[in-house]
Amino acid sequence: MFGFSERSISNILFWITRKKWLILSFLLSVSFFYFPTPDGLSSEGHRTLIIVLVALSLIVSETIPLPAVAMLILIMEVVLGVDTPDGVASSFMSDAVLFIMGSLMLAVSIVHQGLDKRLALLVITITGNKTWRIVLGFVTISALLSSFIGEHTVGAMMLPVALALIRNAGLSTGKATKLSSVLLFSIAYGCAIGSIGTPSGGGRNAIMIGYLAEFGMAEISYLDWIKMTYPMLLLEIPIVSLILWKTFTPSQKTMDSSVRKLKVQVAKTGKINANQLMAIGIFTLVFLGWIFFSPTFGLGIVALSGVFLYLSFGLINWKEINRNTNWGVILLFGSAISLGIQMKETGAAFWVAGQTLTYLEIIFQDVEIVRWFVSVVVAGLLTNLLSSAATVAVLGPIVLDMGGNPVITGFMTSIASAFAYLTVVASPTCMIIHSTGLITSADYFKAGWKLFIISVFLLLVVSLFYWPTLSL
Amino acid sequence: MKILIGISSKKFSEPTLDVGMRIASTLNSSTTILDVGKKVNEFSYKDVSIANELMESWDLDRPGVDVLEWAYNYLQSENYITKSSIDNSFSKNLLIDKGIGRSEVFLKGAAVTNLSLILRNGNIIEELRDEVQSFNYDLTIIGGSGRRRMAHDLVQYIDSSIFVVNNFNRKQTYxxxxxxxxxxxxxxxxxxxxxxxxxxxxxxxxxxxxxxxxxxxxxxxxxxxxxxxxxxxxxxxxxxxxxxxxxxxxxxxxxxxxxxxxxxxxxxxxxxxxxxxxxxxxxxxxxxxxxxxx
Structure with missing residues (x-):
């Protein structure tokens, strides 16, 4: 037919079935383009919202690679006349993107030092051999560490520790048990609650700081962030541990021989070496740099300085950083931030915020509740569907345009986007534990819904009673 | 003749392996057993890959290797394959990256000719199709349990013949x-x-x-x-x-x-x-x- 072989036609049909979301997005964007622009929305704002819809549908459906979505956002911004090529390029790169890029590279550098064995020893030395203490230890260490070096890094480093303990307990690492569930979820949920603790806990925190600065609403320092969020993190540690223990109580109440075997295994690797000490030292310097110098130099530049030191001291080579850094995510974050800025500048965010307030006020009767509902409940639910960073990138400009104190609304959105308890796609750590085959999609709901509700409540309490005591 | 046997769990794969290996033994075919593991989304695939590398340093097998190890042991216990007299000298299971998202598994102490164990991750239809198109298999054998839609798509889009092992019972005389x-x-x-x-x-x-x-x-x-x-x-x-x-x-x-x-x-x-x-x-x-x- 038309000179095509049967195989070519079959290939085309296969492509169509696999890329139906891409085709649908294209058709929808064309039809929305010809829709009359709604009242109160500028023509540029109308076109920006088309890009948002296309980007969201492609991110959720994963029909094309993420870097392709990132490029499509930039292409559409220029082709649809939302901004000039130079304007798009400058909105694409910001300190927030440099910070995300630097943090991902720092994470690769830290993992490369083999510190996971040290981490294992630290956990079991603190916790001893009682299983409930090990669970509490896993949640605590995961939460505290992920607040500084990023949840995905800690998740990757803690996973083998949990699997080694499971194997040492005489259980198969290929078969799900309550012990495997409680240990793996204590990593994933520990990392999730930890990621709110500092700007380096997750890319979304950097995106929100970037928006607040870019829109001239507030300059949030690393230390300001810690003051706002750390109390909530600390409160969540015992709550998460308790809920996980009650939901997945394992029959093994002590793990004596398992812990002993793990100690022997770690002891074989010898004492901490000079490179590992230097790696910890450089990260400590970076951390101090974030606290003391980020208001002047920016979070991104401090993070890149750390990467520079790792490379210069030969603790890692560029090939390794290049191989293990997720460049696609960096491109997507850059594009999403660019899109967020366009949403603000074209008035699209303001229009969506206004529409949301108008319609939801009919239901809730109070603008404060509407603002809380969108920035906490909607952000929390979207993060479980989209991914936390994409949620903040898209929802950020809208909630910041909903009135009230933008710092409070921005923080609530950022924190709620860490409530990644319900689905596999919600965060990289959820995906890491799911990839073991020991956790099914349904398992996420077992403890996840309880944590989601408690976290929403806790955030409300913190925002009502603690934040007003701070002068932000 | 090249045969591809697609499995995805220990639970339902025995009949698929039985059928595949009986045909492979008769035809003296080169056989590949493929396990398609869970799809990892793009936000997380680098993190999952780092976690997998760390697991190897702890002497832990990557997810999916256990299924292929089980399949190998099953074939051995049913006498479909015999280990070669010279065992390999691997101290642990090895996963060798063969490019295009596939890895070949070499099991500790196991060596056999004409049998490859391959691990892929992703959408099962896309991975099976890619494997068949890239390596020109003549026959693809898959299980039938709950996979009508998958078999339907494979029949439409791949070039090899397809054996759907639906409700196969070893005791039944067919x-x-x-x-x-x-x-x-x-x-x-x-x-x-x-x-x-x-x-x-x-x-x-x-x-x-x-x-x-x-x-x-x-x-x-x-x-x-x-x-x-x-x-x-x-x-x-x-x-x-x-x-x-x-x-x-x-x-x-x-x-x-x-x-x-x-x-x-x-x-x-x-x-x-x-x-x-x-x-x-x-x-x-x-x-x-x-x-x-x-």
């Missing part, structure tokens, strides 16, 4: 139900039926089904040619002509004690895409193993 007609693919289907009959040492029912009261001359001669081929290869067969609708008649005749073998449809891919085809309709309704020969 016969082959070979549907013959005057299509171009008929000869291949007959040849394949001979191979399967030899592999399982079973008899063949050659059926020609037509809506018309009197079976056409072309169908009749196709049946005779098939019967002649069976006779020459020493396979016992019976010829039957049945009046009726192809799909329902074949499904009724097959019940659960036949292996249906039929050629692929000669319709164009576009027609198959929109209207479906007879082999696809049989596959969706039958309650027994089935082969669509391409």
């Amino acid at each position: 016969r082959i139900l070979l549907a013959v007609n005057d299509s171009k693919g008929n000869k291949k289907a007959v040849k394949f039926a001979v191979r399967v009959a030899q592999a399982f040492n079973i008899e063949v029912d050659i059926v020609s089904i037509s809506n018309k009261e009197k079976i056409s001359e072309k169908f009749h001669s196709a049946s005779l040619r098939a019967e002649k081929m069976m006779r020459r290869t020493g396979v016992k067969s019976k010829v039957r002509s049945i009046e009726g609708d192809l799909v329902n008649t074949l499904v009724d005749a097959a019940r659960d004690n036949h292996i249906i073998i039929m050629g692929t449809s000669s319709q164009s891919p576009i027609s198959k895409f929109f209207l479906g085809s007879k082999p696809l309709a049989v596959m969706e309704s039958c309650n027994c193993p089935m082969v669509i020969v391409k």
